[in-house]
Amino acid sequence: MNQTSRGGTYRMPAKALPALLVFILCFAGCREPQSEGTIRLRWVTDINPAREKQIQLFRKSHPHIDVFVDQASGGSTAKVLIQLAAHAGPDLIDIYSPENLAYFAQYDSLLDITDMCSEARIDLDMFWPQCQAWMKHNNRIYGIPTNAGTLVLFYNKDHFDEAGIEYPDETWDWEDYLSAASRLTKRNPDNQRIERYGCYPNEIRPLVWQAGGHFWDENLTTCTLNTPQGIRGLKLFYDTRILLKVAPSLGDEQSFSAGGWGGGVFGSPIPLFATGRVSMLDMGRWGIVTFRQYQKEQKEAGLPPLRFGVAPLPRDATRATWFLSRSTTINAETRYPRECFEFLKFLTTPEYNHLICQAGDGIPSVKSIAESDLFLRDPDYPQEDQNHVYLEDIPYGKVFRVPSDIKAAEYQKLYDITVLRLREGTLTPEEAAEDFTSQVNRAIARNRGQNEI
Template sequence: MSMKGVFLGVFLCLVLLTFVAWRLRPAPAPPGKIPLTWVSDDNPARREQIALFNRLHPDYLLRLDPGNTGMEKVIVQSLAGVGPDLFDCYDGYQLSAYVRSGIAWDVTDALKKAGIDVTRDVWPAVFPNILHEGRVYGFPTNVAVNAIWFNKDIFDAAGIPYPTGTMTWQQFLPLAQKLTVRDKNGRAKRFGLLADWWNWKQFVLQWGGRMFTPDGTKCIIDSPEAIAGVQFFHDLIYRYRVMPSPVEEAAMATTGGWGSGAIHFFGGGKGAMALGGRWWLCTLRNVEGLRLGAFACPFGPKKVYRGYGRATLINAKSSRREAAVKFLLYEAGKPYNDLINHQADALAPVKKYCYTEEYLHDPAFPDEDFNAVWRDVMNYGLPDEVSPFVNGNRATRILNKQLDLVKNDQKSASAALHTAARQINEAIRDMLKQDPTLRMQYAKLTGRSGP
């Protein structure tokens, strides 16, 4: 065959395929329905939440888009005009990035008109996710705080009574040590406590440390209190040896299931206790024969806990942003809040729906007698501190690197946090240099031009 023929043939085939591709494009939303897209994770709980919304609002068609999560994707796509209608916001840094990029839509008036006062109704631990400079940008999807899960079978076998009430970390230590089992070579067969490393923030809080000064103008993560908190968390691994080191973690990890977090190890019986949120139930309910208990997380010098959560924001560039408010109202209503509590996708965002009989004793899960614990701890939940003067991703990158070194026992908590504070303050200086608005704000707060 001549080359012309080959090229022509291939060309015709491709044209044919193009036609096929064109025919295969997905059908648009059925007429009369308002389509909405929500970028969120593909947690199985999400599907039920969406189904309930679509059932309650037959004139809407809400769809999940789990393939475009991540703040950078949402911002870049929204700026390019192909963003979602609704998306998630995990902390105050993200909210400020969304607002500053012009992506988050101000819903203060829309919510007020519907009679919703977020500062009165929702848990304070998620305020940073929705409040920015006095304006409201969304509604929380759920809130969480960590407490101690324990495996009742392991306690029974060891003949130890189930812990109740609150205790300090010092009172907690002997218990964890008793429940850690190592063979004669020192290799752990089971740990007293499992905790994901990002919980270091809670230890900083409990030892009285802070990330920033109250006005956010300076990073003070190198204070003696913060150092002592991180040091204690580090010591749980290397001094008291009740928690796995990264190497021991890798030895337990598998590529199957939920991956390598504390939640997975706990579900697999590798730990007697674990520091985690109520949302762990989403996974742990699927572990057959696991008998669970929970008690409030031990405290340090201060009795506070790190609260966290998620919120849904509306894309300001979306043509359907007015319609999307419907979803925020749905998140404020009873059906949604009850569903969240029932699914154990952490805690319902609206406080009053956690003070119900169904919450305490879900008839579908009669064994779960620990729901009061989460609600009580939630009252002490403090959100992560955020400074408007630093890029959150950069601060996170700096902290992750230094805390990585502490976790691997390569650097002392003191040295690592000093470095982190210095670098974050440098980042603040950098940001002030670039951004005149922030510069003015900073000068007004401090009378100085840099930290």
């Protein structure tokens, strides 16, 4: 089935038709009525408690606009696509990757806000330069960034103090990292069971970049991971778990979850770090939302709360980290474009960005606010005195892109399988690089020109 909307063609498989029909019927029957004089805007975003505070703050200055989170979609791109194809889409759509922005924009699903930004004097230079990947397509503006961040190295200060190791800083390289991880790893003297792991490399992307490798060629048409540099990046991820055993393997994590060891949830390293089972973890600032909750619970239980520090990721051939953002866009078919844009303007205000600072939900995307005391010195969390590290790391942050000639879901599946097999040790770094590169390039050749998610 092909549905054309505003010049774009949605390619929808036949098996999606029942879901589309159900959605149309449900949405038509369940849409909430508007109060007289009040405009209701439906916002597809993640289900995060912070969203309600953001909405309440917006309502204070815009009492005639009622923004509400679309709980039904849960932020799912697939569900949003079905809604857009049915001409029943939300008013506001959050974008989590440059690829999603390009996909929605190329089918004219998003409102071009270039002129509106100019009228409102919203200058792209007010944001971190990497944020433009979540804002622009074909030199036109479609979204306003809601937050930003890079991966940094969180470390447990108590563990470092106990081991007599100096805290990490911008001079650290992989050798320093591995040496510290070895000294921080703690075994039970009776049964030699590992009670604490020294590190948890969480993401492959920055490791590959640090080693001098690349996932793609310059034209973003061919996967180039299978090089000595790319393999070196995979090797650090693999060696810490399988050879050196200073990070938990997949099997170790499963045993933690099954036995309740560390209070963790399988697949999430945050609880392992927060409960002291891992000494170092690469994560964005959004991790402190959970760290703070653990600190609160630890204090209530009479336990010493987590004391963490922040440092840049260790370097290898070069210094690099992963830059991430999120933007909010407007449905091109919304009945309320001006009101939607009022919400996007709100995302640039000190009031909104102060919420980002306080909540730990990444860092403000507006540079001037991130560089102010609103972010750098939070009186509610005086112990978090290293916020400057997040800002100093931004120039080294890279945006990860995926070629348009591979379906995003297909790429993600291949990536996840590769990471999983490295974590469980069923593929060596050399095998993983060769297998991933060949499979991705075959998919690119097969899908070239289709540009589908």
